[in-house]
Amino acid sequence: MKNLFLILFSINLSILNSQVIVDEANPPVKIPLKLSGNFGELRSSGFHSGIDIKTLGKEGVEIKSIEEGYISRISISLSGFGKAIYITHPNGFTSVYAHLSRFNDDIEKIIQTYQYRNKSFVINKFFKKNEFVISKDDVIGFSGNTGSSFGPHLHFEIRKSLENLPINPLRFGYPIDDTIPPTIRGLFLYKIGDKFNERKKINIRRVSSNTFQSETIKSNGNFGFGVISDDRQNKSYNINGTYNYKIIKNDSTEFEIEFNSFSFDEKALQMKLMDYGYYVDRKSRLIKIFNENGLKTNFIKSKNSGIINVNENDSIKIKIILSDYSNNKTQVNVNIIGTKDSLEYYYDDFSHFNSYIKNSVDFNFYKNEAEVKIRKNTFNNNTFLDINYLDDTLSIINPKVYAFKGIEISIPQKFKNSKQTYIANLDNEGNKIFAGHTRSGKKFRFKTNNLGKFYEDIDSLAPKIKQLKRKNKISFEIKDDETGIKKYDVYVNGKWHLFEYEPKSNEIFCLLNNLGILEKEINIEVVVEDLVGNKKSLIRTLTL
Incomplete structure (x- = not known):
């Protein structure tokens, strides 16, 4: 049997310096791979730890295990990954499949046992090695929109199992049709000094299809550059993040960021690279291509800080290169001449605060x-x-x-x-x-x-409960207008029954096929509690 991954480690065994050689890149879906999200791109929750694979804009596409292994974890959450499966493979990697609409029938039966035992839809279950064995190409579930997802797709990850270290799945040879270079939306100059995030927008003009020339910068002092950029692939309109940022000073690499891997401890560090004040004002992510905090991370490849020192009479040529994983490049050329500093910068002045x-x-x-x-x-x-x-x-x-x-x-x-x-x-x-x-x-x-x-x-108001008319399922809308919902329980003929919860639509539901009751008439009680303990109960008699 062919192995999916073969890792050749360098002498220091660092995953950063390793080369991934792919013998057979087996995708988790059997449709053409198109991405709606790249590894490492900036999200509100931090760096994106996988790739988002489009599923024809619908739920229910078969999701398959990329290789043999065993299910090591199944989680169901109201946010984050929603319904997710983690499969540990014998080659040292774990694959993750998230935002599923449902699992396969065997997995559903097993996980429902734990849900009924805990009387909870939300669950986080770990399995022992070989307790739940999976073969290559087994259908493990179906694409969905659960958790913090706002459209049907598969969030797919590959992690190094021992360190729980996310690795860019594109390093494993998955074919993505991409001949489009990244797009630069803005270039900014940062003055490094006493005033934090002191910046100036720099004008650029296109000189060829993917090469730009900036206005000449005449100043002196310490400077860094920031860019607003994005990327997309062929036959896809989704706007994704940039894979590689590089600063070249006088033909030598000065600074580089590349998203091949990052640890979960580093996930929130996106806010140290991003100009947060600019994001608050413009809702646009401006990335600083310099390391003012002395960060040591998996994704910063340079020992240098990327801060450019300019003295009077200096003449410095800068190249800013943005690349995607397919090595399509966009380049901005910048000429800096060292003169007296006469540039005007913007910064947020809160020195009047107490x-x-x-x-x-x-x-x-x-x-x-x-x-x-x-x-x-x-x-x-x-x-x-x-x-x-x-x-x-x-x-x-x-x-x-x-x-x-x-x-x-x-x-x-x-x-x-x-x-x-x-x-x-x-x-x-x-x-x-x-x-x-x-x-x-x-x-x-x-x-x-x-x-x-x-x-x-x-909060003196109890939650609201309303029965909904849905085909082939029993459904209720549950809402709380003040503090939010803490928990809910549904009892069918006096016994606790599993109802799924989709917070995005404020809906709890149970498919009629999953009801498991032969009677034509049933009694249902829905009990909902908010975050301060207010409770609401709704009792209905339903004819099936």
């Missing part, structure tokens, strides 16, 4: 029994925050910073003898979300990565 947060030390705030604890290295750099506790509202304000660590907050409870109170978070765009409910003594205590305003509120 608190200066030095990133290398812890910061504590205390006022009228309200407390805020910010651990060192919570932010990307030293920053200003506007922190205050006034009229029972705690404010932690700076719309242009991202918190990498949870901020510890304690707020005194003002409403007496109410179990329905909670802390609401009003973000910078005016959105109200549930922040915390846990009490210790007479205080609310919780952690959050969000900034904004925090205040005590009351």
Whole structure:
């Protein structure tokens, strides 16, 4: 039998320096491979740890195991991967198949045993080696749209099993028709100094199909470059991320980012490469092609920082090269002449805020029994925050910073003898979300990565339940307009019954074929509880 993967390790056995040789790249779907998402591209949850394979715009496409192995994990979650299967292969790799609509019949029966045992649709089950053996090309499930997915597709990953290290699946030889180079949407110059994210947009003009020339930069000091770019493949309109960013200074590589692999500890570091303030303003991801934080990661290939030092009378030629995995390239040529600095830059000035947060030390705030604890290295750099506790509202304000660590907050409870109170978070765009409910003594205590305003509120409204008319299934809409749904239970003829939950449509449902009841008339009770303990019950008698 042919092996799917053969890894030839270099002397230091680093996965970064290894070469993947593919004897037979067996895809998880038997349709032409088209991608709606690349490995490493920036998502709200961090770097994308796999590729998104299009499934003809529909659910129900057969998903097959790429190689023999055993199922090591099955997870069902309301967000993230939704319904997902993890298969560990004997060659040291694990393949992951996510956002499935359902599993095959054998897997469904086994996983339902655990769901009924735990009385929960959500489950995370690990299996022992060879407990659930899978052969190559076995149908393990069907494409879907579960979890944090907003259109039918397969999220597909390959991980190095021992380290649980995601590796770009395209390294294993999957054929993607791609002759289109990345597209550059904007070029920016960063002045490296006391002011964080001090930037200037640089004009560029096209000189050939995939080569651009920037305006001449006349200045001196330390600089970095940032780009807005994207990529797509042939016969696909999806806009995907860029695989490789490279800075060449006077014909020598100065800095390079390449998405072949990254660890899950590195997943959130996208916010250290991205200009977060620009994203808040424009909802566009501006990537800084320099390493101002001294990061040591799997995806940064350079020892240099990528920061360009320019002295007066210097003449420096810069090439910025953007590449996709098929080695299609877009190049921007930049000429820098060292002169007195007369350029005007934009930066977000929050120096009028009342608190200066030095990133290398812890910061504590205390006022009228309200407390805020910010651990060192919570932010990307030293920053200003506007922190205050006034009229029972705690404010932690700076719309242009991202918190990498949870901020510890304690707020005194003002409403007496109410179990329905909670802390609401009003973000910078005016959105109200549930922040915390846990009490210790007479205080609310919780952690959050969000900034904004925090205040005590009351949720006295029970969730809403409404029966829906659906073909071939029993379905209910469940909603909570205040804090959100904590749990739900469905009882059929007095016994707990498994109903699936799709939060995107606020729907719980059970297919009639899965009901397992012979009676023509059944009694159903739906019980829904919100995050502060309000409950709602709906009882119906249904004729099948």
